[in-house]
Amino acid sequence: MRIVVTDCDHDSLDVERRVAREGGAELLVAPPGGREELVAAATGADGLVVQYARVDAALLDALPTVRVVSRYGVGVDTVDVAACTERGVLVCNVPDYGTESVSDHAIALALTAARRIAWMDRSVRAGTASLDAVRPLHRFAGRVFGVVGLGLIGAATARKAAGLGYEVIGADPRYEPGSSVAGVPVVDLPDLLRRSQVISLHVPLTDATRGLLGADELALVRPDAVLVNTGRGGVVDTAALVDALREGRLHGAGLDVHDVEPLPTDHPLTALDTVVLTPHLAWYSEESYEELKRRTVQNAVDACAGRRPRDVVNPRVLADGRAAR
Structure with a gap:
């Protein structure tokens, strides 16, 4: 399993790497850049972990192996959930960490x-x-x-x-x-x-x-x-x-x-x-920060392994049986 972090401004990815390793997944981080650099880094990936990056139909079509998009946080307004659903891609978030x-x-x-x-x-x-x-x-x-x-x-x-x-x-x-x-x-x-x-x-x-x-x-x-x-x-x-x-x-x-x-x-x-x-930091405490990082990657790992993630935004994909491609 190969999971790519598209973008992240966290000071460390130690928690994410540990969760991925324990789940038998390889975690890679895309280099800074635009859409072309992201596609190059994520080609062949099974899952994406995103923070601010926009995930739309064009990106999904450029990365046909992706089975899950897992976002840091509650909101998924940067992810085209309808486009993901149409392509059998699970969208996950962490709705209650904060x-x-x-x-x-x-x-x-x-x-x-x-x-x-x-x-x-x-x-x-x-x-x-x-x-x-x-x-x-x-x-x-x-x-x-x-x-x-x-x-x-x-x-x-x-x-x-x-x-x-x-x-x-x-x-x-x-x-x-x-x-x-x-x-x-x-x-x-x-x-x-x-x-x-x-x-x-x-x-x-x-x-x-x-x-x-x-x-x-x-x-x-x-x-x-x-x-x-x-x-x-x-x-x-x-x-x-x-x-x-x-x-x-x-x-x-x-x-x-x-x-x-x-x-x-x-x-x-x-x-x-x-x-x-205050600067959009209401979500932050040491406890919520660790939980957010851990569960975001765990959702991606579970989806890639064929298990139902804890938090799924578009469960219709599971109902249709199209999550694994």
Whole structure:
């Protein structure tokens, strides 16, 4: 079995190499370069492990021996899943490796932005600390924490917010308003936006969610609310968010993901004191990092060996019996 890592910015591939070796697979790393270099490195490979590389129909056709594409992370928006399915190629991800780490980070961003901790830190260092500049601040108990997207990470965030004393509500198109998911009452999105003092986004970037919160949606939000995004930057219309923050129609925002990454230093968001910014690292903890690396390669090894991987995005390939070619 031959598995090729198409691209990776990790500091080490020791975990991946160990998993591959224990599974009887050869793990190779494609050299930096464009599509031609990748095809040359992966010709004859049984599987691909990808981070940022785009896997489309043209790449698959150039690599007809590939049986699995295993991506580091939850999202597979860089992989043409339909093209893979048509060609009998399994697509794997690691949907739950960051559940605890991302939900921890979402809570940290929410509290930092709600209490304006980062602003106060800068003020103390500059010798200009003032209560008037950060008012109003509120206790968490009795405030409403809205979770958009009640998957694994959203549900974990809801659990932690409830533990802090927030009243938690959720919105998710998969569930009917009036129902309950993991103990969280489900409402529709406009209702959640109107009621919540914290709005935490936990949805993938799809055609349906791109620009989910635009100018019209942000107009529904309370002026004492904080927006937290640890999902994907494209879920929010950034220009509309900047306008809302500049005009005082939002108390603040905590953003780990951005529509342009890395975020340029002269981006309008960087000039706003009410925004807390982190560089798309909510997923990271030592524990989640090791788990991500291990399971990404294990999925590829299992698929190449004819076993069902733990995490399959397109199980239709298995149902059709076309995974092995």
